[in-house]
Amino acid sequence: MANAVELKGLTKRIGSKTVVDNLTFDIPEGEVFGFLGPNGAGKTTTIRMMVGLTSITSGSVSIRGHDVVREHEQAIRQVGAIVENPEMYKYLTGYQNLKQYARMLPGVNNRRIEEMVEFVGLSDSIHQRVKTYSLGMRQRLGLAQALLHNPSVLILDEPTNGLDPAGIRELRDHLRTLARTQGVSVIVSSHLLSEMELMCDRVAIIQHGKLVNVERIGDAAGSERAQAPLKVFVEVDGPSQAYVALNGFAGVERVSVVDRGVEVETRREHVPSIHRRLVEADIAVYELRVMNRSLEDRFLEMTGGVPSDARTSVE
Amino acid sequence: MLGLLLNEHVKVYRRIRTWVFYAVVAAAMIVAGIIVYHTAGHDDHLQENAVHFLTDGDQAVNLVVIFAAVVAGDIVANEFALGTIKFLLIRPVARWKILLSKYLTVLSFSVCMMVFLMVTAYVVGGLFFGFGGADDPYHYVHGTTIVSVPMYVEALRDYGLAAVTLLMTVTVSFMISTLFRSSSMAIALSILLLFLGAVVTHLLARYTWDKFILFTNWDLTQYTEGTPIVKGMTWQFSVVVLAVYFIVFMAISWLSFTKRDVAA
Numbered sequence: 001m002a003n004a005v006e007l008k009g010l011t012k013r014i015g016s017k018t019v020v021d022n023l024t025f026d027i028p029e030g031e032v033f034g035f036l037g038p039n040g041a042g043k044t045t046t047i048r049m050m051v052g053l054t055s056i057t058s059g060s061v062s063i064r065g066h067d068v069v070r071e072h073e074q075a076i077r078q079v080g081a082i083v084e085n086p087e088m089y090k091y092l093t094g095y096q097n098l099k100q101y102a103r104m105l106p107g108v109n110n111r112r113i114e115e116m117v118e119f120v121g122l123s124d125s126i127h128q129r130v131k132t133y134s135l136g137m138r139q140r141l142g143l144a145q146a147l148l149h150n151p152s153v154l155i156l157d158e159p160t161n162g163l164d165p166a167g168i169r170e171l172r173d174h175l176r177t178l179a180r181t182q183g184v185s186v187i188v189s190s191h192l193l194s195e196m197e198l199m200c201d202r203v204a205i206i207q208h209g210k211l212v213n214v215e216r217i218g219d220a221a222g223s224e225r226a227q228a229p230l231k232v233f234v235e236v237d238g239p240s241q242a243y244v245a246l247n248g249f250a251g252v253e254r255v256s257v258v259d260r261g262v263e264v265e266t267r268r269e270h271v272p273s274i275h276r277r278l279v280e281a282d283i284a285v286y287e288l289r290v291m292n293r294s295l296e297d298r299f300l301e302m303t304g305g306v307p308s309d310a311r312t313s314v315e
Numbered sequence: 316m317l318g319l320l321l322n323e324h325v326k327v328y329r330r331i332r333t334w335v336f337y338a339v340v341a342a343a344m345i346v347a348g349i350i351v352y353h354t355a356g357h358d359d360h361l362q363e364n365a366v367h368f369l370t371d372g373d374q375a376v377n378l379v380v381i382f383a384a385v386v387a388g389d390i391v392a393n394e395f396a397l398g399t400i401k402f403l404l405i406r407p408v409a410r411w412k413i414l415l416s417k418y419l420t421v422l423s424f425s426v427c428m429m430v431f432l433m434v435t436a437y438v439v440g441g442l443f444f445g446f447g448g449a450d451d452p453y454h455y456v457h458g459t460t461i462v463s464v465p466m467y468v469e470a471l472r473d474y475g476l477a478a479v480t481l482l483m484t485v486t487v488s489f490m491i492s493t494l495f496r497s498s499s500m501a502i503a504l505s506i507l508l509l510f511l512g513a514v515v516t517h518l519l520a521r522y523t524w525d526k527f528i529l530f531t532n533w534d535l536t537q538y539t540e541g542t543p544i545v546k547g548m549t550w551q552f553s554v555v556v557l558a559v560y561f562i563v564f565m566a567i568s569w570l571s572f573t574k575r576d577v578a579a
């Protein structure tokens with residue numbers, strides 16, 4: 001796959017502070033890519049540089065082979081974006097807001113506007129003034145705005161702000177559809193790991209403006225996938241019984257009792273036999289959930305947070 | 316570019332504020348008409364007519380200047396205040412074109428307001444005092460001689476010269492709006508300058524450099540009626556000074572809009 005976006009040594013200094021420090025990575029066509037980092041990590045500043053709102057101190061961003069500084073118009077033509085909150089003209093209707101941007105983009109007619117309104121599910125309220133919109137509705141309008149000209153790169157800064165869980169799931173489905181069927185490269189930022197895990201193929205973890213790591217989420221292929229270390233949460237009636245059944249069992253590296261069940265560190269290939277073992281031991285299993293702890297651990301470690309479900313080890 | 320101009324006009328004319336401005340101008344002229352009608356004696360009534368009322372109506376130009384300065388001071392800064400500037404600048408359109416479309420919209424609004432004022436004054440004057448009288452002589456003192464011109468020439472000249480002050484004020488307001496990205500600062504400062512400018516310039520009249528100050532030059536009626544604020548100033552001199560200020564103001568707006576980071 002060709003790279004849609006390339007960042008090379010991207011750096012931003014404001015005064016004496018280095019807000020974005022030497023970021024280098026590529027984003028291929030059709031990938032949903034996440035910027036994950038705590039507030040103040042430099043995600044928005046990176047996005048501002050990518051769309052030319054802010055000057056670049058050093059390094060470069062290229063979009064579909066066009067440098068965003070030297071060939072700004074060719075590069076930005078490929079991009080749809082929301083930077084921070086989707087701010088609209090409140091005294092105009094949603095439709096009039098979209099019309100504003102349609103007039104600045106080549107080849108966007110009224111039919112296209114209506115298609116996008118329908119796509120984001122705003123048909124019922126598009127002729128109301130934006131004043132009356134909730135943040136979630138403005139996010140949708142922002143998404144419609146970003147998609148008007150059929151961009152090949154979509155950049156969304158904290159797009160889940162103001163969305164309810166159903167809205168987040170819907171957004172995730174939209175982004176996946178765009179990425180899979182139209183080859184759109186989607187870049188989303190967030191300070192919430194759980195959302196990134198749901199939405200992204202790969203995540204770049206950023207802290208203090210520096211790239212900590214780029215991680216692939218979930219579906220690594222083949223043997224790599226089978227060997228991937230996992231944490232599995234099993235909800236059972238008797239956690240201590242389950243602990244006894246699994247402690248030392250083949251492929252189980254570590255078991256710990258947690259609230260309403262056990263947590264098992266293992267590899268993906270062993271998950272079915274762990275389940276069988278519990279069933280054979282006559283333990284009622286209500287839920288068996290893979291928790292991709294490795295990324296979360298790293299994220300919590302670097303952001304200095306504590307896991308929400310603090311473990312109580314029985315060893 | 317047409318799309319950009321249309322966008323800016325939509326943003327100005329979809330605001331209720333804009334229509335309030337028009338309503339205030341119309342109301343001011345109607346009230347002025349009523350007052351003149353009831354206070355002027357019968358003799359004066361005979362002389363009063365649409366064009367004469369229009370000529371006196373130039374007192375209301377300041378109202379237009381204030382409203383135009385509000386629009387000029389808001390047109391860039393409000394995009395920053397709302398945060399919409401981010402959506403505006405991530406388009407395949409050069410920043411200077413967006414700035415130019417905003418400035419042209421300010422000029423178009425100013426011209427519309429001015430024309431609206433003149434038409435309202437003429438119509439109100441006509442309804443109260445009768446139309447006609449365009450060719451009546453108007454006398455004024457120029458230097459040591461008394462000059463006489465048709466009334467309509469005087470009216471057009473008054474408004475034409477007032478338009479120069481209007482142009483310079485909105486340009487200052489537009490510049491402050493772009494430079495400081497704050498509507499309230501732009502609007503407050505430009506209106507303050509409009510009223511304090513004349514005072515300042517008269518206080519400083521004994522210094523020779525006073526003639527280079529913007530406010531000393533932007534009221535060109537000093538060359539038709541009355542005397543130049545600083546001795547020896549000519550209208551050609553003032554026009555050149557104003558042109559230099561205009562270019563500097565535009566250059567500052569242009570630089571700060573096209574070069575600076577957008578952190579709204």
Ligand SMILES: Nc1ncnc2c1ncn2[C@@H]1O[C@H](COP(=O)(O)OP(=O)(O)O)[C@@H](O)[C@H]1O
Nearest residue numbers: 014019037038039040041042043044045046578
């Ligand atoms: N215009 C600015 N002037 C000074 N510091 C800034 C400016 N913009 C951002 N910063 C700083 O840069 C850092 C990164 O900010 P930002 O990119 O908004 O982070 P994020 O989007 O990841 O929360 C923050 O510490 C912020 O204080």
Ligand SMILES: [Mg+2]
Nearest residue numbers: 043044157158
């Ligand atoms: Mg941010």
